[in-house]
Amino acid sequence: MISRSYFKQKGLLSLLLILLMLPLIAIGGCGGGAPASGPDALPAAKEIPREALTISLEGGDWGYPSPFTHYPRGPGIFKMQLIFDSLLERAEDGYIPWLAESWEVSEDGKTYLFNLRQGVKWHDGKDLTADDVVFSVNYYREHPPVSIFFGGILLDEKHVLEVSAVSRYQVRFVTAAPNATFLPAVGSARIIPRHIWERVDNPREFLAPEAVIGSGPYRLIDYSKEHGKYRFEDFDAFWGPRQRVDVIEFVPVSDPVLAFEKGEIDLIEDLSPDLLHRFQNNPEFSIRENPGFWGFRLRFNFERNKLFQNKALRQAMAYAINRQELVEKIARGAAIQGNPGILPPQHVWYNPAVPKYEHNIERAKDLLEQLKQANLSFTLLVGQDREVRIGELLKEQLAETGIQLNVESVDMKSRDARIREGQYELALVGHGGWGGDADYLRTRFAGEKRDWFSGTPGYNNPLVNELGRRQFAEVVENKRRELIFELQQELAQDVPEIPLYYTTGYSVYRPGKYDGWIYMFDHHFLSHSKLSFLER
Amino acid sequence: MSLPRLKSVKKIWQEMTNFGRIGLLILLLLIFMALAASHLTWHPHNVSSGPPLAPPGKAHLLGTDELGVDLWAQICYGARVSLIVGLGTALMAGAGGGIVGTFAAYRGGVIDRLLMRLIDIMLVMPSLPVMIVLAAFMGSNIRNIILVLVLFSWSHPARIMRAQVLSLKEQGYIKMARVYGGSDLYIIFRHLLPELFPIVAVSMIRLASMAIVAESSLAFLGLGDPTSRSWGLIINHALNFSGIYFTPFWQWWLFYPWLFLTLLVISLAFLGRDLERIADPRMAKGL
Numbered sequence: 001m002i003s004r005s006y007f008k009q010k011g012l013l014s015l016l017l018i019l020l021m022l023p024l025i026a027i028g029g030c031g032g033g034a035p036a037s038g039p040d041a042l043p044a045a046k047e048i049p050r051e052a053l054t055i056s057l058e059g060g061d062w063g064y065p066s067p068f069t070h071y072p073r074g075p076g077i078f079k080m081q082l083i084f085d086s087l088l089e090r091a092e093d094g095y096i097p098w099l100a101e102s103w104e105v106s107e108d109g110k111t112y113l114f115n116l117r118q119g120v121k122w123h124d125g126k127d128l129t130a131d132d133v134v135f136s137v138n139y140y141r142e143h144p145p146v147s148i149f150f151g152g153i154l155l156d157e158k159h160v161l162e163v164s165a166v167s168r169y170q171v172r173f174v175t176a177a178p179n180a181t182f183l184p185a186v187g188s189a190r191i192i193p194r195h196i197w198e199r200v201d202n203p204r205e206f207l208a209p210e211a212v213i214g215s216g217p218y219r220l221i222d223y224s225k226e227h228g229k230y231r232f233e234d235f236d237a238f239w240g241p242r243q244r245v246d247v248i249e250f251v252p253v254s255d256p257v258l259a260f261e262k263g264e265i266d267l268i269e270d271l272s273p274d275l276l277h278r279f280q281n282n283p284e285f286s287i288r289e290n291p292g293f294w295g296f297r298l299r300f301n302f303e304r305n306k307l308f309q310n311k312a313l314r315q316a317m318a319y320a321i322n323r324q325e326l327v328e329k330i331a332r333g334a335a336i337q338g339n340p341g342i343l344p345p346q347h348v349w350y351n352p353a354v355p356k357y358e359h360n361i362e363r364a365k366d367l368l369e370q371l372k373q374a375n376l377s378f379t380l381l382v383g384q385d386r387e388v389r390i391g392e393l394l395k396e397q398l399a400e401t402g403i404q405l406n407v408e409s410v411d412m413k414s415r416d417a418r419i420r421e422g423q424y425e426l427a428l429v430g431h432g433g434w435g436g437d438a439d440y441l442r443t444r445f446a447g448e449k450r451d452w453f454s455g456t457p458g459y460n461n462p463l464v465n466e467l468g469r470r471q472f473a474e475v476v477e478n479k480r481r482e483l484i485f486e487l488q489q490e491l492a493q494d495v496p497e498i499p500l501y502y503t504t505g506y507s508v509y510r511p512g513k514y515d516g517w518i519y520m521f522d523h524h525f526l527s528h529s530k531l532s533f534l535e536r
Numbered sequence: 537m538s539l540p541r542l543k544s545v546k547k548i549w550q551e552m553t554n555f556g557r558i559g560l561l562i563l564l565l566l567i568f569m570a571l572a573a574s575h576l577t578w579h580p581h582n583v584s585s586g587p588p589l590a591p592p593g594k595a596h597l598l599g600t601d602e603l604g605v606d607l608w609a610q611i612c613y614g615a616r617v618s619l620i621v622g623l624g625t626a627l628m629a630g631a632g633g634g635i636v637g638t639f640a641a642y643r644g645g646v647i648d649r650l651l652m653r654l655i656d657i658m659l660v661m662p663s664l665p666v667m668i669v670l671a672a673f674m675g676s677n678i679r680n681i682i683l684v685l686v687l688f689s690w691s692h693p694a695r696i697m698r699a700q701v702l703s704l705k706e707q708g709y710i711k712m713a714r715v716y717g718g719s720d721l722y723i724i725f726r727h728l729l730p731e732l733f734p735i736v737a738v739s740m741i742r743l744a745s746m747a748i749v750a751e752s753s754l755a756f757l758g759l760g761d762p763t764s765r766s767w768g769l770i771i772n773h774a775l776n777f778s779g780i781y782f783t784p785f786w787q788w789w790l791f792y793p794w795l796f797l798t799l800l801v802i803s804l805a806f807l808g809r810d811l812e813r814i815a816d817p818r819m820a821k822g823l
Contacts, residue, residue: 271778274785275778275782332602388773389602389773399583406760527606
């Protein structure tokens with residue numbers, strides 16, 4: 001009998017345990033994925049009136065959207081930007097005043113005075129002041145955010161000599177020299193609340209709900225890492241234009257086209273031309289062709305393999321690779337072939353006069369003969385899926401000139417990490433940002449900083465360094481443009497990397513549900529634009 | 537409790553059902569396809585030879601994929617991968633597992649108990665998730681995939697063999713052979729193996745079928761050897777093509793590799809079922 005009562009007790013105990021755990025399970029089920037954040041701590045979801053507009057977009061985990069914890073790619077960056085504002089914002093035609101109402105640049109081009117908008121509130125109700133701006137810059141210097149635009153000039157203490165709050169709503173930057181990229185660099189830095197972050201020593205591990213308190217038009221209500229789900233709701237006390245979209249949801253979908261047709265998501269952003277016919281000639285849908293600002297490039301690691309130091313080899317590979325075939329086969333025609341001068345043809349400063357390296361096997365073979373090197377064999381690091389196919393096609397194309405390519409496939413995040421660490425010989429990588437300020441020619445080929453995005457290990461071309469430095473310091477736009485043109489010419493001659501193609505593809509949406517979508521002047525996706533969700 | 541000895545091919549053929557015969561024929565056909573791949577195809581299997589996504593026709597029997605690579609050639613060469621994985625896994629796991637099982641039963645005692653617990657552990661481990669992890673860590677090439685599959689499939693034949701050997705060991709003629717001074721090896725090779733072979737063969741066919749599906753699953757999940765061009769990988773590439781079901785392309789690019797994979801697995805299943813019945817009528821009844 002002892003054993004029986006024991007079991008009885010044990011049964012009761014386990015029942016109790018289960019009862020105790022039930023609410024926990026329920027919380028776990030709807031809770032956020034950020035380890036340190038309980039969902040009850042997030043701002044409570046407010047009552048949405050019936051006619052509230054919810055826009056659903058394709059989900060996926062891109063990290064917790066604080067400036068320190070999102071994943072450094074477009075979908076991660078722009079989610080963070082829904083929450084965090086900057087002094088300037090990117091619109092259809094260029095930068096527009098945002099947190100900064102106006103600014104003055106001194107005669108010598110070295111001192112910038114920003115006049116901040118008054119009455120801007122953080123999501124927790126406190127005022128945003130010049131103090132927060134100064135704090136953000138100083139904090140970033142100590143703890144660089146995930147994505148630093150313009151090569152981190154803002155964080156360079158040799159360049160930015162002084163950042164100070166002149167009054168409650170005025171910030172002054174004193175720089176060492178006039179610079180072309182300083183205004184957009186300051187303008188894109190996300191302003192973070194001092195009263196929260198001054199207590200945080202390790203921002204990369206700060207995943208509390210306070211980490212996503214910004215001043216932007218949207219607040220994060222729910223985040224689930226495992227499911228790749230996000231929910232943003234409009235911030236009532238937002239200073240700026242009214243939100244046209246009340247709720248932005250990111251939901252996991254298996255197939256975007258199917259999900260769009262079933263109404264689960266409201267936008268397709270990368271539609272293949274093969275499927276265009278499903279939406280054409282139907283007034284229910286609007287179709288827009290994306291600008292070619294998202295591109296694939298083939299990168300050389302000059303440190304890993306000294307052979308790449310040889311210009312003839314790089315030029316031979318540029319001749320051997322049939323970029324048009326890549327466009328037709330992999331992108332199904334929805335792309336523009338890569339420009340050896342790096343900048344895509346739709347870029348405002350594109351130089352059309354650079355060498356084009358039209359596909360030419362004979363030229364490639366002639367160049368390789370100069371090399372006097374038999375059995376050329378390289379390992380190409382690629383990501384997955386489409387990139388494996390690009391790798392296979394490159395292998396086939398280069399084989400025609402006798403260059404052997406071994407394709408090594410890893411997942412995207414490992415590939416990015418290995419590029420950052422220089423663990424590759426040849427790498428294929430695709431990313432956006434090709435429409436941005438042409439200063440990226442410097443950060444890619446003449447910059448000191450090296451991450452998965454910038455820098456070319458072991459590449460050193462004095463002329464590129466010189467032109468990069470000069471355009472950086474040039475504030476007269478026409479002169480700078482000339483320098484950038486010259487730089488493109490030299491890069492196309494020297495082939496420090498081979499841009500393969502810039503994808504265009506199509507975006508489709510139902511204007512009947514929502515038609516506010518716009519492209520930022522330098523960006524390829526509609527949903528990445530904050531202004532797409534606001535009244536204009 | 538007597539097991540049938542090895543039978544002649546002719547007798548086996550006579551005892552097989554029609555399904556079994558069809559299975560055997562399909563299997564032989566596929567093996568022929570794999571062996572004679574270079575003679576059966578007139579396009580290369582690894583580089584493009586025509587327009588991308590051409591439908592099946594005169595120039596390309598089963599059409600081409602999005603790079604313009606002939607699908608018939610890919611399927612013929614892909615048969616090699618599937619068959620090597622299937623056969624390799626079956627042989628290694630069957631032989632290895634068989635040896636372990638025989639050894640355990642024959643020796644008995646602590647060794648038997650230890651090995652049985654190990655087998656229990658292997659049996660309860662969920663194989664596909666572990667395979668996915670191992671494939672991701674060890675890197676994916678055919679050799680690694682076979683090794684991982686062997687690691688997870690030797691326990692089944694080992695168990696079956698152990699049970700059989702345990703009952704055989706008590707047979708009068710074996711005891712007699714031992715009394716007359718037959719060595720362990722002599723008894724195993726002369727008396728046990730011939731009795732056990734049909735049962736191992738059956739379990740090997742099952743393993744082969746499992747291995748082929750597992751390799752395709754791994755390849756389909758993108759964990760296979762990305763350059764191996766197995767059937768699973770063709771399916772993987774086809775499914776990665778954005779919106780394949782909204783285009784006519786799935787009708788050849790996805791359909792044919794699926795068809796051949798299904799044919800291979802079904803033929804192995806038919807053949808396995810028949811051989812099982814022939815090898816041990818009791819087992820077939822029990823299933």
